[in-house]
Amino acid sequence: MTLGTKIAWDDTVLPFQLDKSDIRGRVARLDGVLDGVLKQHGYPPAVEALVAEMALLTALIGQTIKLRWKLSLQVQSKGAVRMIATDYYGPTEDGEPAKIRAYASYDEARLTDGSPFDQVGDGYFAILIDQGSGMAPYQGITPIAGGSLKACAEAYFAQSEQLATRFALRFGKSSAPGVPEHWRAGGVMLQHMPKASPHVSGDSGSGDLGLLQAEDILNEDDGENWNRANILLDSVEDLELIGPSVPPTDLLVRLFHEESPRVFDAQPVRFGCTCSEDRVRQSLSIYSAKDIRTMTTDSGRVTADCQFCGAHYDIDPLSVGFEAQEPEG
Known part of the structure; x- marks a missing residue:
């Protein structure tokens, strides 16, 4: 794909590389994905914003995982927003879409008039990668720090992976004549290519809570390249990230034309x-008939709701559990 190529980039992630700076990156634009993630829940605005930001981070980070793998991001906190969880399912075949889902758990009575991130208290930010059956899942955790979810993700990569990482994110509700108001998001991720032996200075980092930052893990030459790319990224405008009219290829030319950007296939x-329903039944298969009776509603059914998509399942209690009755007939 050449840099002059136009692509429809809503709900896509475009990977690229800055050869002169030894930096890889991704450009993402989410539209329908966010509508699917948010429309089922009726979250308060601050919670919606946090879920939108987390979904955008998930799209940018998840693009690197292999076919059929699953990547999950989680925030667990003591704040009003107790948890945010997202999943990215790698495509089953090359060229097929990846899938994203997300949800948040929160205490509405504790929400304040502060910023969305003010609703997140002390806790941790985690990334988990499930490579499939027969493989042990990978998990990395860092404390919540830095004043935003993107700052948490940047600290995670510096601390857990020793990779200098930067996100530029924009997200919010979009309105246009004749189009219902809806959430849109766009972002750029930069990441210094991994080295065999990362440079780490000192016993602790220069970030919040002593966490590592990019300057703590890059040598002088790499640091100069990294700073130059970040200065260029700082010039990005909101509408270039979130608006409908600027393809990502044009954006990369505008931002990084002196860095020799190369783009790859969009995801x-x-x-x-x-x-x-089969998964619900499987999750109930470990319970006895007595246990199932405690889960049965007054109307004589076992019900379950998916926290991610809002799907409702209504099941005959006699048909689940390890003492389930065989169907007649």
Whole structure:
């Protein structure tokens, strides 16, 4: 793909590389994905903003995982927003869309008039990668720090992976004549290419809570290249990230033309959930008939709701558990 190529980039992630700076990156634009993630829940505005930011981070980070792998981001906190969880399912075949889902758990009575991130208290930011059956899942955790979810992700990569990482994110509700108001998001991720032996200065980092930052893990030459690319990224405008009219290829030329950017195949992403009645039945298969009776509603049914997509399941209690009755007939 050449840099002059126009692509429809809503709900896509475009990977690229800055050869002169030894930096890789991704450009993402989310539209329908966010509609799928948010429309089921009726979150308060601050919670919606946090979920939108987390979904955008998930799209940018998830593009690197392999086919059929699953990447999850989680925030667990003591604040009003107790948890934010997102999943990115790698495509089953090359060229197929990846799938994203997300949800948040929160205490509405504790929400304040502060910024969205003010609703997140002390806790941790985690990334988990599930490589499939027979492989142990990978998990990395860092404390919540830095004043935003993107800052948490940057600290995670510096601290846990020793990779200098930068995100420029924009997200919010979009309105246009004849189009219902809806959430849109766009962002750029920069990441210094990994080295065999990262440079780490000192016993602790220069970031919040002593966490490592980019300047703590890059040598002088790499640091100069990294700073130059970040200065260029700082010039990005909101509408270039979130607006409908600037293709990512044009954006990269505008920002990084002196860095020799190369782009690769774009990855489409869609909202998608893996819940099903079969999965609900499987999760209930470990329970006895006595246990199932305690889960049965007054109307004589076992019900379950998916936290991600809002799907509702209504099941005959006699048909689940390890003492389930065989169907007649």
